[in-house]
Amino acid sequence: MKKISISLALLLAISLSACVDDGEDGAQGTAGADGASGTDGVDGVSTFVTSTDVITTNANIAYAAYADSLISAQTLRNNIATFIADPSETNFSNAKQAWLDSREPYGQTEVYRFREGPIDALLADGTIGEDGEGPEGRINAWPLGEAIIDYVAVVVDGDSGPESAANALSGNVIANTADYPTINAETIQNVFEFGEDERNVTTGYHAIEFLLWGQDLNEDLSGSGSRDSSGGQRPVTDYSVTVGACTSGEVAVIDDICTRRGQYLLAAADVLIDDLTAVVEAWEPNAGVHYTSFVAGGDESLAKIMEGMGRLSYGELAGERINIALKTDSQEDEHSCFSDNTHRDIFLNAKGVQNSFNASYTRIDGEQIEGASIYDLMVVEGQHELANSLRASLEATMAAAAVIDTKAKTGTPFDVLIQQGINQPNVVAVIDALVDQTDYIEQAIVALGITANDLRQDTEEDIGG
């Protein structure tokens, strides 16, 4: 009797999901698919998806998404090297496009944060420590300490930079030839969080972004008044190799500055690649230090998946990345503020959460990775209604995020949207949708009988509702 009721439930599930799932490494059934620990399926779906199937799929997708991030970071590095050697407008555009492309897979990996995984906890010796000890800050921390790196407008939008005056370096690294005669990966890592001030961020995606776009000061470079649809306007002459043609924005400077700026850019790409390589290795199927223990982790690993989904949804994305920027109306609190690519950060972070639930990820080469999902598991556990509600809430979030995304692509980027403050309904809609999905994730944690840490611990702000 039990088997029949499960089959009926799964038939219902497939009619609703219209997708075919199989567990990782599961053998194909005659008309269906198996979970790794499962039995032959019927009508295209496993009759027995286990939590181990779900965890294994999650780990395989994590590996694929980080591997894609590394591949696209290497492409970025190659484009940067070409640009520095030949700083033409075309090569400059190509380098910027490569940066934008590199954000696409990485944004979808952020759901692997907040769960003591390699991104947050991988130590230099290759072992796993505690959350906060990993390379995440070096890879993706923001706001950036741009004044430590290169020339800046002192005040943008009425805000000064995030750097602590008490811990300020004398001059920026690129201009300060006395203290920093050479610029390489070691130099820029040594000044990371200089003076143990976490606002002094000098490496990662956003350092590269700043060195490619410069500060977003509007097309008139005033840095004040109503924001326009443009991102940073760094001129290509900031990297000139022609004698006497080097600039720092509108100011002519000695040629050495352009050379050093190129060195910084390349060093930042090298550090990014090193850090991503370490994370990819830790997730390598059947060999990585984290992969093996995570896949064997049972309910504890399942709880980590749910916790990562919930904490990214609520505190990090709805709270720190959207709500604070909205409330402060500050570009300084905007994630990709130099390139005006924040709409993609929001969309891709939300997409990562949806990927985790659906156990689905499209690689940068178009390959589709799918497997046993949390949805399948919830259905097997008799939680069809909640599974459908959670899925619908994730879809609602994607629809709301798509509005932000489309607005940016049609000339209203995130920094312009937030100028309307908390009255901006499109931005509030994304926050509300993320809060809703967090509610359902919490219910799913209870329904699956697992225990996770507080999903709402990462922001002190009241959000949603």
Place this chain on the structure above:
Amino acid sequence: MTEYKYICAKHRFWVDAHPKDAFESIQQITKLAEQWLQKNQPNQAIPYLGTAYETAEIIFDNRLESPQLTTCLTSLAIMLAHAYAATNQINAANSLLKHLNTKMKCAIDCALGYNTKVAFFEHCSKAINEAKNDIIFASATSTVTTNQFSQIH
């Protein structure tokens, strides 16, 4: 019956027969369109956006709709409408958004009883209406600017 402006009959048959491949092609074509939009060349983006939009619409009309496709269809319509508006084709922009909104209302009617589906389609419909208002506002602002410019000269 829907008339297609950007895709030929042969392409349409291919979309009918290969909806999954067609959906992947939408994403590739959209990327190309976005690159033109980034370069502020809406004229160049329009054929790509039009092709992607019509491809998505065929899949949608074939009742192979999914939330991802519907979101994509809505976004494409909004981007295409903005591109039309940027090239002074305001009527085409409004007509496109009106056309899709009618379709969304039908989808809402068909989904009655499925609350989450209704909410999803309503969200898309709201985004379309908002885009329509944005375009009207931008067009009015642009007229004012143009008029002011004319007065100066």
